[in-house]
Amino acid sequence: MDENKEKELNTAEDERLKQELEELARTFQEELDKAKAEEALKSETDAQEDAENEGELIQELEDLEHIEEEEDEIPEEELCVCCGEKRRGTKKNPDSEYCYECEKALRHYPFELLNVIIPALAVAFCLYGCYIFSNYMSIYTSAQQAEKYVQQNKLYSAYSAYDTAVNKMKAKNVNGEMIYKRSLDCAYKSGEFLNSSVDTAVFKEWELKLPHLKSVYDIQLESLEMDATRSAIEGIIYQYDVENIEDLPYDKIIKEIDALTDEPAKTAPLIDGETEEEISTTTAYNIKVKRYNRPMILYYQFYISVVCEKDIETQISILEKIKEESPEKTWIYAAMLGDLYNKSGKDTTELCKYMRSINSEDTSADVIEATALRIKGKYDESIEICNKFIDREDIYMYEFCRQKAICYLLKGDYSTAYKAAYEAYSQSTIPLTANLLMICSIATDNTDVYDEIAELYAESEIDLSEEVLAYKDGTMTLEQIFTKGDFDVA
Amino acid sequence: MTALYVIVKYFTVVGSYVKAFLEHVCCRVYEVLIEDGRYLPANEMCGHIEHEIIKRRSVSFGVCFFPFLFNLLFGIIFISVGAMNVYYVGEFFTKSGFVNLANFLFLWLGVSFLSNLFPSVEDALTLKELIYGKDTKLFVKIIAAPVFAILFCGAYLERYCITFVTSVAVSFAVPTIYSYILPLLAV
Numbered sequence: 001m002d003e004n005k006e007k008e009l010n011t012a013e014d015e016r017l018k019q020e021l022e023e024l025a026r027t028f029q030e031e032l033d034k035a036k037a038e039e040a041l042k043s044e045t046d047a048q049e050d051a052e053n054e055g056e057l058i059q060e061l062e063d064l065e066h067i068e069e070e071e072d073e074i075p076e077e078e079l080c081v082c083c084g085e086k087r088r089g090t091k092k093n094p095d096s097e098y099c100y101e102c103e104k105a106l107r108h109y110p111f112e113l114l115n116v117i118i119p120a121l122a123v124a125f126c127l128y129g130c131y132i133f134s135n136y137m138s139i140y141t142s143a144q145q146a147e148k149y150v151q152q153n154k155l156y157s158a159y160s161a162y163d164t165a166v167n168k169m170k171a172k173n174v175n176g177e178m179i180y181k182r183s184l185d186c187a188y189k190s191g192e193f194l195n196s197s198v199d200t201a202v203f204k205e206w207e208l209k210l211p212h213l214k215s216v217y218d219i220q221l222e223s224l225e226m227d228a229t230r231s232a233i234e235g236i237i238y239q240y241d242v243e244n245i246e247d248l249p250y251d252k253i254i255k256e257i258d259a260l261t262d263e264p265a266k267t268a269p270l271i272d273g274e275t276e277e278e279i280s281t282t283t284a285y286n287i288k289v290k291r292y293n294r295p296m297i298l299y300y301q302f303y304i305s306v307v308c309e310k311d312i313e314t315q316i317s318i319l320e321k322i323k324e325e326s327p328e329k330t331w332i333y334a335a336m337l338g339d340l341y342n343k344s345g346k347d348t349t350e351l352c353k354y355m356r357s358i359n360s361e362d363t364s365a366d367v368i369e370a371t372a373l374r375i376k377g378k379y380d381e382s383i384e385i386c387n388k389f390i391d392r393e394d395i396y397m398y399e400f401c402r403q404k405a406i407c408y409l410l411k412g413d414y415s416t417a418y419k420a421a422y423e424a425y426s427q428s429t430i431p432l433t434a435n436l437l438m439i440c441s442i443a444t445d446n447t448d449v450y451d452e453i454a455e456l457y458a459e460s461e462i463d464l465s466e467e468v469l470a471y472k473d474g475t476m477t478l479e480q481i482f483t484k485g486d487f488d489v490a
Numbered sequence: 491m492t493a494l495y496v497i498v499k500y501f502t503v504v505g506s507y508v509k510a511f512l513e514h515v516c517c518r519v520y521e522v523l524i525e526d527g528r529y530l531p532a533n534e535m536c537g538h539i540e541h542e543i544i545k546r547r548s549v550s551f552g553v554c555f556f557p558f559l560f561n562l563l564f565g566i567i568f569i570s571v572g573a574m575n576v577y578y579v580g581e582f583f584t585k586s587g588f589v590n591l592a593n594f595l596f597l598w599l600g601v602s603f604l605s606n607l608f609p610s611v612e613d614a615l616t617l618k619e620l621i622y623g624k625d626t627k628l629f630v631k632i633i634a635a636p637v638f639a640i641l642f643c644g645a646y647l648e649r650y651c652i653t654f655v656t657s658v659a660v661s662f663a664v665p666t667i668y669s670y671i672l673p674l675l676a677v
Binding site: 098108109111125129139176178 | 507517564567575582583595673675
């Protein structure tokens, strides 16, 4: 029984165990199936994703291949003319000959180093030019002021302005040859060239042969010709060693001087104490003088005629020769010719006009005019002219004062005449002013001044003027002195 | 004619170069496409920049006018110093006797710049088309006329090298011109 019972028990236990095992196997199977199903699902998703990605890449690759195929296929006429690789044309400008990148680069074309250096140097040099121009401005303005004066025939003002320009050039170390040249031209025209401060050594010798400096060469040559003429004539005069000037053989000297015109010039002999070296330094150039200077020859003939007290007509004829041969050289003859015209009662209007056309500042023309008016008896007009130049303190102020004094004397206003004569004498103590002051002193009974001047004459062993003495003695009247003869007190 | 043109451009090389540089600058500023960036090619574009055809009026005017203006200013300064110092003052040599190169250089630069003022004929024609086209207002046409006339005529004068002759002539006239200007400045 027990055995049976035990058998029954074993069978039940086996049955239960079998059921448990079956249940366990079923659960496991279920889990396994479940896991398998999940795994399968996951794998399927991944595969799907991979498949999708792969599709894209393939698509891209296919696209790229398509593009490459396309580029390879761009016809030459559609290629960018710059790079030659890409298709020409841009969004903005489909007709452009360039691709986008090339067009962008060409619109901002780069600068090379040299591109910038040359303009930068030009700018720097331009600034330097501005500095130079401003530095030279005072030279330009002075020279142009001088040129303006030359155009207006104001030669003395021009000469002065050129002098200022030359000094400014010297101060700035500027070697302005053309300004030196113009200054010398002006000095020559005004007769100041022999006193000119222009250093002619600034010109190079070979330059003087060039056309733009021809006038400098001509002035240099004429200056040397004048020097040679002066020396030759002085040689002629000094060979006649006479005690009295009247003993000079006038005709012979005039003939000898005149003969120089056709003679070849000899080099000027050295002045006492002067050396060859000094001469070469002064002249600076090796300019050979070939002939004597004709105006200078005539001038010396006039000088001899004055010394030998030849008549006015002879003197006038010599000066008129200069006027005829070298009319532009008014500084040699005009003032003296005008004076002689006045003394001989000739009309001076044309001469004065011509003198002013050469140099409007040549106040010797006004002196001649004032004298001519005085001689014609137009005292007030003469005084008016004189006052104008006395107020300006002109270089001929003494002569204007003198003419004014004569006018007042002839008008009978002796005190005013005395004042004017005294002013003339204080300006220039020449016999002309001294004689007039003596006459005015006599007219105003101011014997102190008369005695003082007479004493000076005596000390200098100079004879008193016959007209002054005659006026003092009462043998001559003012009218006889100033309205007859040479119309002046000699 | 091109040979003579190129010779003159090379003789006035600084002016040509700076003119081309200024055109280059203008092209960059206005974003004009430059086709050939060489400044001194040995052809009719020597001294100019070869660029695309400009379609805007203001750009075309700027590219033509500003290089002209700057070269003119440079030229006036250089020629003033050069011509006044050489022709008027006559400073050919220094105090120490050497040739005063600076003055001759100024004179050459002046001639050089004044010989290269104007745009190329092509640019001038483009400008003409843009200013005197149908779309332009009469007012603009009148206002632009003086400058346009100078640029247009100048372009042709420059093409036949006449600007070189005129700039040399101007250099001779400078002292006379200044004889009128300087007294005003002095006042």
